[in-house]
Amino acid sequence: MDKDLINSLGDELYSAFLTRSTITPFTERDLDITLEQAYQIQQRFIARRLEAGETVVGKKIGVTSKPVQQFLGVYQPDFGILTSDMLIAGDNVIDLDGLIQPKAEAELAFVLKEDLNGPGITAMDVIRATDYVVPCFEIVDSRITDWKIKIQDTVADNASCGVYVLGDVQGDPRKLDLTLAGMVLHKNGELYSTSVGAAVQGSPANAVAWLANTLGELGIPFKAGEVILSGSQSELVAVQHGDELECNVGGLGRCKVKFSGRSAV
Amino acid sequence: MKTTLSREAVVRLCERVEGAQTRAYAIPKLTDEYPSMTMADGYAIQTELRKRFIEQGHKLIGWKAGLTSRAKMKQMGVDQPSIGFLTDKMARPENSVISTADLVHPRVECEIAFVTREKLVGPGCTAEDVLQATDYVLPAIEVIDSRFSGFKFDLESVVADNGSSARFVGGGRPRYVDELDLPTIGAVLEKNGEIVEMGAAAAVMDHPAAAVAMLVNILADMGEELPAGSFVMSGGITAAVAVSPGDHVIARFQELGSISVRFGE
Numbered sequence: 001m002d003k004d005l006i007n008s009l010g011d012e013l014y015s016a017f018l019t020r021s022t023i024t025p026f027t028e029r030d031l032d033i034t035l036e037q038a039y040q041i042q043q044r045f046i047a048r049r050l051e052a053g054e055t056v057v058g059k060k061i062g063v064t065s066k067p068v069q070q071f072l073g074v075y076q077p078d079f080g081i082l083t084s085d086m087l088i089a090g091d092n093v094i095d096l097d098g099l100i101q102p103k104a105e106a107e108l109a110f111v112l113k114e115d116l117n118g119p120g121i122t123a124m125d126v127i128r129a130t131d132y133v134v135p136c137f138e139i140v141d142s143r144i145t146d147w148k149i150k151i152q153d154t155v156a157d158n159a160s161c162g163v164y165v166l167g168d169v170q171g172d173p174r175k176l177d178l179t180l181a182g183m184v185l186h187k188n189g190e191l192y193s194t195s196v197g198a199a200v201q202g203s204p205a206n207a208v209a210w211l212a213n214t215l216g217e218l219g220i221p222f223k224a225g226e227v228i229l230s231g232s233q234s235e236l237v238a239v240q241h242g243d244e245l246e247c248n249v250g251g252l253g254r255c256k257v258k259f260s261g262r263s264a265v
Numbered sequence: 266m267k268t269t270l271s272r273e274a275v276v277r278l279c280e281r282v283e284g285a286q287t288r289a290y291a292i293p294k295l296t297d298e299y300p301s302m303t304m305a306d307g308y309a310i311q312t313e314l315r316k317r318f319i320e321q322g323h324k325l326i327g328w329k330a331g332l333t334s335r336a337k338m339k340q341m342g343v344d345q346p347s348i349g350f351l352t353d354k355m356a357r358p359e360n361s362v363i364s365t366a367d368l369v370h371p372r373v374e375c376e377i378a379f380v381t382r383e384k385l386v387g388p389g390c391t392a393e394d395v396l397q398a399t400d401y402v403l404p405a406i407e408v409i410d411s412r413f414s415g416f417k418f419d420l421e422s423v424v425a426d427n428g429s430s431a432r433f434v435g436g437g438r439p440r441y442v443d444e445l446d447l448p449t450i451g452a453v454l455e456k457n458g459e460i461v462e463m464g465a466a467a468a469v470m471d472h473p474a475a476a477v478a479m480l481v482n483i484l485a486d487m488g489e490e491l492p493a494g495s496f497v498m499s500g501g502i503t504a505a506v507a508v509s510p511g512d513h514v515i516a517r518f519q520e521l522g523s524i525s526v527r528f529g530e
Binding site for chain 2 (some may be wrong): 063179183191194197198250251
């Protein structure tokens with residue numbers, strides 16, 4: 001696969017993102033894409049967003065739970081890049097008209113106070129370099145028709161990242177049990193699911209260490225101040241106009257998000 | 266709800282359940298013979314069983330709530346948990362080997378248990394009342410064992426079979442409830458070093474104390490109260506996991522420590 005093809009596939013994703021449309025999965029096109037090529041397509045997709053004026057604000061980690069890894073047949077996480085327009089701040093209301101086929105995931109976000117330069121990074125380094133953790137929702141979205149993704153499709157599509165919101169509580173990871181902290185998710189006031197930090201790679205700090213080491217090998221910077229969405233601790237939640245979600249992390253606190261606009265696909 | 270069984274039938278079915286429990290063999294579910302058996306009949310058989318055990322010198326030390334997760338109640342088409350009694354003969358210490366030779370289909374669940382310091386009386390008992398009357402909470406592993414063949418399951422038969430109660434292990438770290446946010450306590454169940462189930466305590470009726478309150482109200486329906494000093498298990502946070510000789514099970518809880526047991530022949 002040559003550079004031109006990689007660029008044109010990245011451009012295709014960027015165009016789908018701009019027009020809120022979906023494209024045929026790359027893995028159904030007889031292209032035989034490798035994971036490495038999929039990340040190159042992702043880089044092109046993100047480069048187009050940066051050219052349009054956005055900046056890199058962090059990373060997201062995906063494919064961190066056993067059920068999702070089994071579904072995709074991949075036994076390690078993936079990652080995507082968080083850009084400045086993805087953070088929905090203020091009242092935490094998500095406009096569904098700005099997304100294609102969104103679903104919500106409850107997670108823990110890490111904010112770094114020091115660079116994490118892999119390889120050689122352990123979970124202990126992650127705790128040391130973390131300024132604070134915060135409960136959050138990632139609203140995943142797919143530019144691939146009907147979410148018919150294989151691992152190469154989702155990696156190329158920036159790990160299916162959409163937008164995210166952060167809670168307004170910040171916790172010191174030295175005072176928390178990241179592995180055993182419960183994750184309680186309510187949808188419209190009713191209990192939706194419960195989980196625990198260990199659902200993410202045994203501990204969310206393990207997922208962040210994996211990311212630091214993977215980025216180090218790829219030569220991608222991982223800087224102080226970046227936000228890392230460490231991986232879903234809930235099932236994917238379908239959302240539509242008027243829905244309200246709240247997640248509550250044991251020892252830390254809550255994050256709330258509301259949805260407005262048309263019904264989700 | 267009314268009882269439909271004659272006194273003779275209650276005694277006969279109680280003897281059938283007692284035989285299955287004490288000699289570890291499977292029996293057909295009781296509703297095969299009495300299809301119109303009610304929940305009240307189930308509790309009448311369970312009460313008969315409790316009286317017999319106490320006459321034989323077993324000491325009643327508390328109660329357990331079962332079917333306390335909404336998902337499980339919905340699945341069974343019921344709107345209240347079932348309850349069962351606990352005696353000293355069912356207790357096993359943590360870090361011990363639990364024999365499976367005297368069990369039929371043993372499965373384990375992790376739960377939050379309450380030890381009371383004041384008596385609780387229904388009807389109208391609330392979660393707040395339970396928290397007020399609680400001495401301390403601690404983690405527990407419950408070993409449930411359905412004595413019915415082929416996992417053929419209905420609520421009336423299960424209630425008669427003492428809510429599938431078999432063995433239980435209290436341990437870990439006792440805590441005062443006012444130092445904890447019980448619903449967000451995370452729990453991980455590991456079997457032979459691998460995580461097999463995860464959840465948070467809110468899975469039990471949004472708050473484990475709500476399950477204990479319901480238990481007290483069911484006791485009131487039966488003309489009973491929960492004495493001070495009772496040990497009460499609030500119901501499985503996670504699904505039950507089958508165990509066999511040689512298995513090593515650890516339940517790890519946020520803020521409450523862990524409980525380890527092994528299973529032998």
